[in-house]
Amino acid sequence: MYPTNVKITKIVHESPSTRTFFFDREFDDAQPGQFVMVWIRGVDEIPMTLAYKNAITVQKVGDATEKLFELKEGDELGIRGPFGNGYTIPEKDENILIVAGGVGSAAIALLAEYAMNAGACVTTILGARNADELLFIDRFAACGSLHITTDDGSAHRCGFVTDVLSEFDSSRFDRIYTCGPEMMMKCIFGILSKEEVLDRTEFSLHRYFKCAIGVCGACCMDNGGLRVCKDGPVFNGMQLIDSEFGNYMRGPSGNKKKF
Incomplete structure (x- = not known):
């Protein structure tokens, strides 16, 4: 799936570390809890949950979100999705x-x-x-x-x-x-x-995503192999029993990162 080009129409400063970016397109088929892949050109593509049908709420925590915070109304992003189970x-x-x-x-x-x-x-x-x-x-x-x-x-x-x-x-x-x-x-x-x-x-749940469509396996959870991007990101509590949930997640190289 190729990204859809969207224009930022409004930016709301929600808190010192958090902003909401509104787009000129509404994702009417999105369900609460689903996510989109946001392409910040020249930097990275990252998963973000829709806070509204036409907006994402972002906390500045890394290179991609730092670059996103530099954008202004009228600037453009690429969006893929929505994906996953809500x-x-x-x-x-x-x-x-x-x-x-x-x-x-x-x-x-x-x-x-x-x-x-x-x-x-x-x-x-x-x-x-x-x-x-x-x-x-x-x-x-x-x-x-x-x-x-x-x-x-x-x-x-x-x-x-x-x-x-x-x-x-x-x-x-x-x-x-x-x-x-x-x-x-x-x-x-x-x-x-x-x-x-x-x-x-x-x-x-939040995990590291690459493809976002359940192909690459980067977000597979121990034990059982549930794919957070495809089988989640929303899971019933019974699915998380005896899993990695709350213990660790994996980074881009597959290394474990403890919480």
Whole structure:
């Protein structure tokens, strides 16, 4: 698949380290949790989840994203996709819980809006390192009940999303979705495993992608060989039992990188 050329129409500074880039094209066939491959010409092609039908939210963490932050409105990018499996859209009157951390909030905010429009009852736990890094508060609040935590206590409750989760009766939720730093999700996995509700959970994983269509094997997970780009990036919690999840991932050369 060749990249589609898109023009940047608007750039929103969401936080000191995060920006949202809007395009002149909407990916109407994209589902929440799916991703696109973003080609920053002359630098790299990287996977990014759609935060809106026509936008990606980016945190500056490497060469490609640093170059992306240098672009201005009117500049162009190449986009391939959407790819992968997204989140399961809940049905009317289902009671769902969303647990979002850091820039992972971008991947799951669209799900919250889909769920609300489907008639589901949405509860969100939103966390970040500090008040400045909280993302999409208004979007989540518009969809239902919202609980906010910050690591340093600079906004709302001091602590982690897992502190709030531990106070909930997880069995009352029909579906539980999460996206954020993998160690955060690993802790969530542990809590929900003990409560025996993993079968109703969905986790969005980040791995190194090359082809993005399940051919090259760069993103295959131990054990079992699940391809994050094709079989994921969203997985049911039961699929992650006894896998590399929360322990390590592989870099461009296949070397293990521990979390």
